Amino acid sequence: MVKRGLLIGRYQPFHYGHLYVVKQVLSEVDELIIGVGSAQVSHTLENPFTAGERILMISKALVEEGIPSSCYLIIPIPDIWNNALWVSHVCALTPPFHVVYTGNPLAHRLFKEAGFDVRAPPPYDRAKFSGTEVRKRMLEGGDWKSLVPPAVAKVIEEIGGVERLKDISKSDKLSYLEPRSSPP
Numbered sequence: 474m475v476k477r478g479l480l481i482g483r484y485q486p487f488h489y490g491h492l493y494v495v496k497q498v499l500s501e502v503d504e505l506i507i508g509v510g511s512a513q514v515s516h517t518l519e520n521p522f523t524a525g526e527r528i529l530m531i532s533k534a535l536v537e538e539g540i541p542s543s544c545y546l547i548i549p550i551p552d553i554w555n556n557a558l559w560v561s562h563v564c565a566l567t568p569p570f571h572v573v574y575t576g577n578p579l580a581h582r583l584f585k586e587a588g589f590d591v592r593a594p595p596p597y598d599r600a601k602f603s604g605t606e607v608r609k610r611m612l613e614g615g616d617w618k619s620l621v622p623p624a625v626a627k628v629i630e631e632i633g634g635v636e637r638l639k640d641i642s643k644s645d646k647l648s649y650l651e652p653r654s655s656p657p
């Protein structure tokens with residue numbers, strides 16, 4: 474039987490830490506589903522990139538790394554406003570999987586309660602490689618490119634990602650730019 478894993482994250486943006494985790498998890502499973510979480514959210518300080526842009530970053534980075542495309546699927550997963558139904562929602566959008574890797578405590582809890590084998594992603598240098606740090610350096614004019622694979626930096630440059638983040642940060646109504654905790 475094919476052993477298929479689900480790795481879920483927001484990938485805002487996809488950085489070297491995520492790439493390390495993908496490679497480690499691929500050594501444990503035959504096929505990997507990379508779930509792009511909060512797929513409906515973009516253009517906020519925490520979530521600047523669209524699901525399509527994040528899928529492009531991940532696919533280009535994995536091609537650049539020489540990882541065969543037959544090993545993985547990248548699937549956008551929008552949030553829903555009902556945690557008790559979230560695991561069913563994820564399962565409805567993805568092929569069957571046997572093991573879940575997540576760094577999000579709520580996602581960990583929900584999959585565990587649903588009876589899945591849930592594992593923490595393999596550790597990497599989180600102090601250095603984090604989405605928060607990449608976005609911070611983008612805003613402050615720091616060296617963000619050294620934290621992401623070259624293919625990701627290229628996508629971010631092509632879409633004007635740094636300028637987008639800087640424009641978003643100029644708003645004085647930041648609370649309205651973050652995801653809602655309930656539907657409109």
Ligand code: NAP
Nearest residue numbers: 482483494510511552553555556559576577580594603604
């Ligand atoms: P998060 O809570 O933002 O991230 C948790 C931590 O794990 C961060 O430090 C993050 O680092 C790290 N991380 C994320 N992806 C990783 C990966 N693949 N490997 C290693 N570390 C990783 O949440 P998230 O894990 O990025 O995403 C969970 C998704 O599940 C979110 O989109 C959330 O909305 C969704 N969710 C939805 C519901 C619902 O709709 N009801 C319920 C539960 C969860 P970085 O910041 O560097 O990525």
